Amino acid sequence: MKADITGVILAGGQATRMAGKDKGLVMVNHIPLYRYVLDGLAPQVGTVLLNANRNIALYRQSGLRVVSDSMPGYPGPLAGMLAGLQAAPTQWVVFAPCDVPVFPGDLVQRLWDGKREALAAFASAGGREHPAFALLHRVLISQLEAFLAQGERKVMLFFNRIAAERVIFPVKNPNFHNLNTPLDVQNWVKT
Structure with a gap:
């Protein structure tokens, strides 16, 4: 199964709450945040792509293929998902945000x-x-394109429309804890 799934790290946002810094490149214990996600995701999939809309050259230094949103203006995570679906070499694609350093193995x-x-x-x-x-x-590409073309941006609204399954994970800290602000990063480093 692993080889039949592409992983995509979502690092294409504006990071307004991170004082404009590219979240994926924010250093946490001297390591760019996206590297934590890469290290957690890579063993679970066949290949990993990275969705980014700025600092492309820096991300490419990782050796990953970098794909940018096809829509201008930072339209949000759904645009990154669309870019990942369009670029993936497999039918199934799994996504992970660049600002969550710990998630289930x-x-x-x-x-x-x-x-x-x-x-x-x-x-x-x-x-x-x-x-x-x-x-x-990937069969969802046309539905996602249409949803975004209507000006919609809410991920859960799209997931509800396509009847996506909610998968419950056990609560284990710090799983799924995202680092949105410089204070979040400072607090994370202290733990």
Whole structure:
């Protein structure tokens, strides 16, 4: 199964709460944040792509293929998912945000098992949705393009429309804890 799934790290946002710094490149214990995600995702998939809209040359130094949004203006994670789906060499694509350094080592397997017959599945833990951790089939490209063309941007609204499966993960700190602000990073480094 692993070889049949492409992983995509979502690092294409504006990071307004991170004082404009590119979140994926923010250093956490002298390591760029996206590297934590790469290290957690790579063993679970056949190949990893990175979605970014700035600092492309820096991200390419990782050796990863970098894909940018096809829509201008930083339209959000769904645009990154669309870019990842369009670029993936496999039918199934799993997504992970660049600002969550710790997530389950069986993320992909659980999403795969939990999707049942659906074309998409997303993570949920402790009563909170984590829709940027998602597994989608490439057949959804046209539906996602149409959704974005209508000006829609909300990930959960799209997932509800396509009947994505919610996959419940056990609550284990610090799984799924995202680092949105410089203070989040400082607090993370202290722990």
